[in-house]
Amino acid sequence: MVSVMAHAELIALLEVRLGEHYVAPPQAVAVDLIVSDCADASHRFTLGPMIVSTPIPSDGANYAVARITLSRAVLSAMLDDPTGFDPRSAAAMALGGVRVDGAERLAAYWLQLLKRPSAAARMALARARRRAPAVLATVPAMQASGGNDEHLPEHLHAALADTLDASIPLALRGMVDWPEVAWTLDDWHTHEGTTVLRTDPSSGLPQTVADFIDGFTTQRFADAGAATYTEGCLLPPAWEARFSWPTLPTHLFGAGQLWFGRASGVSLVTRLHCDLANSFLAQIHGRKRVRLYAPAQENAVYALDAFNTYRPCRVDVAAPDLTRFPRFAEAKGVDVVLDPGDLLVIPTGWFHCVWALDHVLSISRFADDETAATMLAARTLSPSSALNTLNTTRTG
Structure with missing residues (x-):
């Protein structure tokens, strides 16, 4: 289960999932992932020629154009069920849902990259x-x-x-x-x-x-x-x-x-x-x-x-x-x-x-x-x- 992973393993898994079908935008942009009940899992993902994650700067440098806030439980559910999760679903809402600030389409693209089709x-x-x-x-x-x-x-x-x-x-x-x-x-x-x-x-x-x-x-x-x-x-x-x-x-x-x-x-x-x-x-x-x-x-x-x-x-x-x-x-x-x-x-x-x-x-x-x-x-x-x-x- 993803929920029992160490923070480093979780971020590594996110990088792999996001990168599998990634297509770079016209210019580099950053998305901040805020895990509300697990600060160590919060990271900044820079979408350039490839996706690179780093800790979020404490001084707010290199401002991210989108921010996604969710709980560790929601993030785990997304990674555990890539063929079925939907941030709008009743199940996601019951776990606290997903909050998006800033560029909604960029945040939606980041979330979309975690999804996979079933057979x-x-x-x-x-x-x-x-x-x-x-x-x-x-x-x-x-x-x-x-x-x-x-x-x-x-x-x-x-x-x-x-x-x-x-x-x-x-x-x-x-x-x-x-x-x-x-x-x-x-x-x-x-x-x-x-x-x-x-x-x-x-x-x-x-x-x-x-x-x-x-x-x-x-x-x-x-x-x-x-x-x-x-x-x-x-x-x-x-x-x-x-x-x-x-x-x-x-x-x-x-x-x-x-x-x-x-x-x-x-x-x-x-x-x-x-x-x-x-x-x-x-x-x-x-x-x-x-x-x-x-x-x-x-x-x-x-x-x-x-x-x-x-x-x-x-x-x-x-x-x-x-x-x-x-x-x-x-x-x-x-x-x-x-x-x-x-x-x-x-x-x-x-x-x-x-x-x-x-x-x-x-x-x-x-x-x-x-x-x-x-x-x-x-x-x-x-x-x-x-x-x-x-x-x-x-x-x-």
Whole structure:
């Protein structure tokens, strides 16, 4: 167990893990690791041509642009379970969580380098590359609102089974009919303002719905750098049953994640990545633009080899540096805009990034490929009938 290692052994293991899939940034930067209950394990990691760790200078010399604070228990859990750990998980939170100060993306990269895919994860990506089209010209769409069609659930379940079998994204228009889809931000503030969404990764303080709304609608809060996006935090426990998917069996999906924040303009609110499970993203408030790239384009989008439950990419789609990432010029993505009430199905391995066209609130849940197979087995129409009704064009 990592928890019983001597401090020197722990730091040596960190250096090895971080270095296995390390790609140097354009210029050297430093990340301070603060182990809150073990000062001797706290070190500075300089990310240059290679990763070098040193004791943190007591006088603050050579200022680090990011700082990660956690307990020895959290650090041990990360190193003991590289295929499963997630700093946002309930298990990590129970051990004290992870606090980040300074450059969040740099800290996220440092943490990402400790992750490793399981054999099952690699098999899931291989299946996705075999099944999915190399390029998708448009995202298929299906009107899912009930109307008077008594056979809609059968058509819907068949369409889901077929889209997961073929590894093709699917936009279900009007799928979500929760009353909250019609709420304004004022309604959210009034009815759910005191609901705690997460612990602030910088301050360690609880953040409520009202904190987020004030943070992205009030200039005073915005100027102070208030929180603007929840980054996929766990859904509050009281919301789990309330926001389960209509017509879809609850037991097939994992815990919900919440994506709530300010309109992003030309910047991304979610950077390019793929998930190692099938993602179901429900849009509740505002509009999002999602860009998708097929699994076979992993080299063109510079996907990292250090990952577990999701696989991030190094390139920034909103402002790509083609000098550093020349292959991205050949990447072919497809966009889809989600309105309130829409649900987007993103099969395993599809790379995607997100712009918030308005202030937005979304909920996502995941179903692994084994669960998708359950849906396939339960289909009520012939294998091709549902997809034949969709507005879809495939190329490649």
